[in-house]
Amino acid sequence: MLYPLIFQPAFKERVWGGRELERLYAKKLPTGAVIGESWEISDRPGDASIIANGPLAGKDLRWLMENHAPEILGGAKPAAEGRFPLLCKILDARDKLSLQVHPPTSKAAELKGEPKTEMWFIADAAPDASLYVGLKRGVTRAEFEKKISDGSVADCFHRIPVKAGDTMFLPSGRVHAIGDGLVIFEIQQNSDTTYRVFDWNRMGLDGKPRETHVAQSLASIDFNDFEPKLVETKFAGNEVKVRSLVNDPLFNVETWKLNSGADGLLKPKKLQIIAVTAGEIGIRSGSTAVNLSAGQFSLIPASLERTEILAKSDATMLRVEAN
Numbered sequence: 001m002l003y004p005l006i007f008q009p010a011f012k013e014r015v016w017g018g019r020e021l022e023r024l025y026a027k028k029l030p031t032g033a034v035i036g037e038s039w040e041i042s043d044r045p046g047d048a049s050i051i052a053n054g055p056l057a058g059k060d061l062r063w064l065m066e067n068h069a070p071e072i073l074g075g076a077k078p079a080a081e082g083r084f085p086l087l088c089k090i091l092d093a094r095d096k097l098s099l100q101v102h103p104p105t106s107k108a109a110e111l112k113g114e115p116k117t118e119m120w121f122i123a124d125a126a127p128d129a130s131l132y133v134g135l136k137r138g139v140t141r142a143e144f145e146k147k148i149s150d151g152s153v154a155d156c157f158h159r160i161p162v163k164a165g166d167t168m169f170l171p172s173g174r175v176h177a178i179g180d181g182l183v184i185f186e187i188q189q190n191s192d193t194t195y196r197v198f199d200w201n202r203m204g205l206d207g208k209p210r211e212t213h214v215a216q217s218l219a220s221i222d223f224n225d226f227e228p229k230l231v232e233t234k235f236a237g238n239e240v241k242v243r244s245l246v247n248d249p250l251f252n253v254e255t256w257k258l259n260s261g262a263d264g265l266l267k268p269k270k271l272q273i274i275a276v277t278a279g280e281i282g283i284r285s286g287s288t289a290v291n292l293s294a295g296q297f298s299l300i301p302a303s304l305e306r307t308e309i310l311a312k313s314d315a316t317m318l319r320v321e322a323n
């Protein structure tokens with residue numbers, strides 16, 4: 001019954017957003033809105049992604065998990081309350097995001113939040129773009145707290161210049177912010193708990209300062225996490241080049257570079273997500289074939305025995321595997 005699934009994106013207005021998703025990926029954004037996030041695959045309360053293709057079009061991911069969880073998940077573990085384990089987004093940061101942290105598993109319940117481990121794949125970057133990830137070497141908790149109170153806490157963050165194709169892994173507890181001029185594919189644990197440390201003294205969309213969560217942030221930050229590096233793995237292969245980006249108990253991520261006309265097989269009997277970052281590919285499983293262009297995602301249920309990828313042009317994609 002199941003097949004490679006495509007979903008309708010859900011667009012989120014953010015004070016730091018823009019219109020790049022329209023320019024880069026021809027997404028039909030709401031007129032005049034500054035869109036910071038496109039939620040591509042989501043099973044959050046009130047934000048379940050709606051299927052856009054095939055016989056199940058119009059039903060949502062919540063319905064799928066309630067009625068077909070074993071076929072979707074295979075051996076992957078669901079999130080809390082039986083929800084789909086991952087949340088996949090594209091972010092458009094025209095301005096800096098807040099300096100923030102997500103609670104680690106050991107602290108999340110105590111703080112009444114959910115842990116969130118995530119990864120960022122840089123799809124497009126302005127020439128001087130950067131991330132703020134982890135602490136500068138030697139920064140102490142006492143110094144960090146002092147700089148929160150005097151408004152200079154950004155000085156404590158490790159700043160990393162980035163370009164398209166770079167990847168950063170962010171386990172829960174790693175303090176971080178996205179700089180301006182970046183479009184990012186974000187793969188994350190199904191969670192929406194974010195504690196803001198500092199928001200650059202700006203106003204929100206309602207004209208008021210956005211809430212910060214200093215006590216929760218201080219309880220969540222790993223103060224021994226100094227100057228983390230971008231993922232440093234290399235590509236291997238010929239017509240299909242593969243590079244491992246993340247191997248974590250929650251999810252694995254690879255990036256594939258395919259020459260036009262090249263094909264490859266996905267792992268059988270595994271819950272996977274394909275996200276095209278450049279070019280166009282086809283996905284075939286059984287009698288179902290779907291085409292994906294840059295900026296589109298497909299969920300591959302674990303019940304599918306054979307799923308083939310065919311490059312319709314030179315293409316780059318992420319292959320995400322839920323654990």
